[in-house]
Amino acid sequence: MNLPDLKILRALQQDASRSIADLAEVVSLSSNAVWKRLRRLEAEGYVERRVAVLDRRKLGLPVTVFVSVRTDQHSQRWAEEFAAAVGEVEEVVEFYRMAGDVDYLLKIVCADIDDYDRIYRKIIAAVPLRDVSASFAMEQLKYTTELPLSRIGERRS
The missing domain is CATH 1.10.10.10 (Winged helix-like DNA-binding domain superfamily/Winged helix DNA-binding domain)
Structure with a gap:
């Protein structure tokens, strides 16, 4: 580059x-x-x-929730069904398969606790899950969509 x-x-x-x-x-x-x-x-x-990049607060989506999902299911079919179900939930703005204690991590933006509960119920109804744990962000300290490019040339040399 x-x-x-x-x-x-x-x-x-x-x-x-x-x-x-x-x-x-x-x-x-x-x-x-x-x-x-x-x-x-x-x-x-x-x-x-x-x-x-839209202002989520002005759009009535001030709450950010990080959801950790653990499962005992690890078949390809289950993973595809789960990914498809989560993919249909528009409030899920990021979705990762993880290494370690947590199997999946979701970032959800929503209006309030009741709105999160509606989303939660939709997700848990889709496929069997062992554990779902939510952490609500209290304050956003950094947010960017910009990737770090300053050292790209150095790494490829």
Whole structure:
């Protein structure tokens, strides 16, 4: 990964709505060169998609819940059913299969405790689970969608 490409990616992470002309100014290249680089970065999968980051509080979703799931079921069929069921719950914004004591970790955004309970009931009805434990975030101390790019070139050298 070369420096101009990293600069383009960094600029897009900060504001995906930037114009090609603005990106060209940031990376000190012509608009045509930036356009070609951006198309290549997209084709190679470095840019998965461009999105808007919304204010969840203004949308009535102030509560963040981290849900740990443990199961005794480890068959492929069960895992697929669980993933499909969780995938249909739009309030689940992140979903991971874990190593260690917890089998799955979910990040849920919702309106309040009652809203979380509705989501919880939907999840536990989908497949058999051994344990579901919820932790409610009290305060968000850091949040970013930007990936750390500053040392990418160093690691690939």
